[in-house]
Amino acid sequence: MKNEWILEKNHLSYWLRQLRKAGDLIGPLRDKGRDIVFRSVDQIHEVVLDSPASLPSPKEFLLPQYDPMLRLKVTSDGVNLPSKPQPVSPNVHMKESYGKTGVLDLMDKKKRVIFGVRSCDISAIRLLDRFYLEGYRDPYYEQRRKNTLFISIVCNNPDPTCFCIGLGTGPYLEKGFDIQLTDLGNRYFVQTASAEGIKTVKGISFLFSRPRKTDYDDQYEVFLSATARFQKRISLESPRRMILAGRLKDDFWQKVARRCFECGGCVYDCHRQDIS
Amino acid sequence: MYTDGTSSAIITSMNKIMTVCPYCGCGCGLYLHVKNGQITGTSPSRTHPVNRGSLCVKGWNAHEFATHPDRLKYPLIRERKGLRRATWDEALNLVAARLGEIRTKHGPDSIGILSSAKCTNEENYLMMKFARAVLGTNNIDHCARLCHSSTVGGLAAAFGSGAMTNSISEIAEASVLFVIGSNTTEQHPMIGMHMLEAVDRGATLIVADPRRTQIAEFAHIHLRHRSGTDVALLMGIMNVIVSEGLVDADFVRRRTENFDLFEEELKRYPPATVEGITGVKANDIRRVARIYAMEKRSMIFYAMGITQHITGVDNVRACANLVMLSGHIGLPMSGINPLRGQNNVQGACDMGALPNVYSGYQKVTNPGARRKFERAWRKKLPVSPGLTIMEMMEAARVGNLKAMYVMGENPLMSDPDLHHVRESMEGLEFLIVQDIFPNETSEFADVVLPAASFAEKDGTFTNTERRIQLLGRAAGQIGESMPDGEIICALAEKMGYGMSYRGAYEVMEEIAFLTPSYGGVLHHRLSDGFGLQWPCPDINHPGTPYLHRKNFAKGLGTFITVEFLPPDELPDEAYPFLLTTGRLSFHYHTGTMCRRTAVLEREEPECLVEINPADAERLGIRKRTRVRVSSRRGSIEPKALVTGRTPEGTVFIPFHFMEAAANILTNPATDPGAKIPEYKVCAVKIEKSEP
Ligand code: SF4
């Protein structure tokens, strides 16, 4: 049986409220100006469902800028001396103890549901997985990744700057996501791919119904209209060949680099850059 | 059981608080990430008109210094053995008593106050109220003296108002950008971003700078004039505009005065003469004049390269004359734009943390203005203008100034000729330093008061395009530290002057009431969007994106005649190199914040002196070797960075590094009007340092 369901939009907030019981619910919320930011959802009705396609990157929830790993306790013989008094950790409550070892593990073990991310984010996170989970496994990344469930929403209306269609990283994914929603007007077409995603939907299956023929038809129509709206068509194949064949001019990279302000923002924002 | 409201889930979760970057005058909007009550990260606002989803490296790391373990957490009092922890009561009582004593014994003008371009508008307003109403002195100044006092004076005389005339969001639409004395991409990165966008759209970029700075790499024309010859260069350009008939005669006739006198003076600067003074080819001067004058939508940008000279005010006036001559002002994408350095240096000036004006540049010598403030503050106010920073330092050295109260500044790094500044600090009877970190100046303090950082307080900053923006409080106090504004109020109360407000918003109400250009600026109006740009005279006014639309603030614009004067100290036989100082993109001013940020310190951990390859070869200096740079005032030992960026005969040193403080070398000679020191030119010699 296919992992596809229908969720009435009426039931969305109920569903999110139930999801929140298991952990922190993070979603796109309006802020100053026309900003939309991902942060913990306090009022579920404030989650933005009609945002533009491109949203801030959720990378920070897997690889935060500041991530304390452990804290050492001052022992009587003064061996594990932290040099300065440390503030409370963002990951751990005060009540957690050092135990016998004198080492407080500060690993972030919080469960999170991140609602409203985009297919390109999901594709990018899969690249992060390759980097952090193949070969050497980064335990901090792994822990967070395991505890985080992503609910992505297909972009019915790509931005003029969007180019996922040329790279096969969106706007609609066949695999690799946890839970993927497609907006069909008054209902969502829900697909699950990962075990965690399937478990989450099945755990509250009374909210979901099985899709019918008309749902599939509508979903296909939305998919077609979304893919027709892209203004940018990018193919990586020809640049790849150019680079491999050494047909780039010597000063090309220099020209690219000259524009760089060395802000380091790409490291925090872009899923593909992790050389800090 | 209902768990909402009590749910700890929200407290331990991830929140984001919109605030304003605490570093430079661009005033980028950013979010501080707060997790479990602790600040853990930063991200840009995506729709903010200045930064539109980007930040520079300092902004991206703005969260780090706020929680640094070095933060001052308790008041400290000096005793024989050094500084010891004290309670707030103890410290404030001591300050109140000592200031009171000194005031009674030597008069109020024996006390000097340095306010801060890092603090909020509300705090600067309270500080200037404290100086004038509580202490009874006009001796209040702040670091704007050291960066843009020439602008405040120069543009006010020409137009009646000294601030950026245009908005940052207009830059991308301009057709000519003339950048003089500003390394914009490094010093104001987000403004630089808009400039490069304009270039992408086909704008012509002209950069005048002796150094081949990053922005100069993008320039269509780069004029490398000799440091300190800006007046001559600008006069040369204007000479061409007049002689080739490119003057906007209509504009000059209708909206300006004093043109004829000025035209006479211009005749003395034909391009050939100017080439001799500046080293810029006469032909380039002509090209620039034509491009600048013939396009509409031409904007001028300048920064410290114009202002930090003994002719700083004249440099500014020359720029002002240039825009009037070509009629490039009073329209969108056309004007003169001083780029202010500090996050709130515009605001600190607006708030009257200056010795001669109240908030909104209302002169202390104007009896009407003074009466207004006297009535609002219920106190007789001093009549004559007070001392500037440099004058305070001098007065302290000779013993006329007995006490200083320094809020969020670090004169022992930032002022020129540090050996002299040290003597001044030692000459004081009583020094109060109020800051977030211990710094070079607090080592001399008798009392150190711990203040809150931008992340822990409410209030507003005004960025370089006059945009007044609201801060967001993201975290609780560190230790016993308090926001600067609350410290000032508490101290005023101890000194018997009632200063109590319900919050920063009430202070802003008082500012709005007393300050015409801030008349409609109230916190609740700032909270939905990205603030308001002054002048905003009333509660329904939407703010002003560009200035001098139909009239100049003072009516007619005035051509002020200027004359080229060489810098105060030029290279000679004993000191053959010209030293110019400035900033790096990874660091910020005296380094108290950025040098406590791992990423920034990693990128640029030590002081390097830039020297031209030809000079380096002649002196046998190889890259990264330590050299000794000395001026008549002292010497430092940075490592050498051999680069063609800096022209032959010139060296460049950033002033962030305490280990090799450039300001030990700099010349304290000042502009006669603005009293701004000449940081950009002094004479030094360079030797290989002994291993
Ligand atoms: S349309 Fe594609 S690139 Fe744009 S946000 Fe959606 S998934 Fe990402």
Ligand code: SF4
């Ligand atoms: S450009 Fe200036 S205001 Fe913007 S992030 Fe950088 S330092 Fe902060």
